[in-house]
Amino acid sequence: MSDSDTPQYAVTVMADYGSTRVVLTGDPRLVARDVIVQQKGADGAWVEIGGYNSMSDDYAYTNARDHAKRVATGAAYGRR
DSSP states (O other), X not given: OOGGGSOOOOOEEEEEOSSEEEEEOSOTTXXXXXXXXXXXXXXXXXXXXXXXXXXXXXXXXXXXXXXXXXXXXXXXXXXX
């Protein structure tokens, strides 16, 4: 399958926590990680910091939201 044959999907924002967000990127059978956690960089661009595959992880959406919340609140870095 060439790149031109690969279906293109719109990125859907599933959850937004200000500095972090969770986006859905497409068909989990065609991409390794379809539930992506992103953080806003210093230049304002969104940078991927983690991802989950919803076909192989029954808790992909929950795990992604928890990951994004931990980063947004600083809990991922030991801050409270």
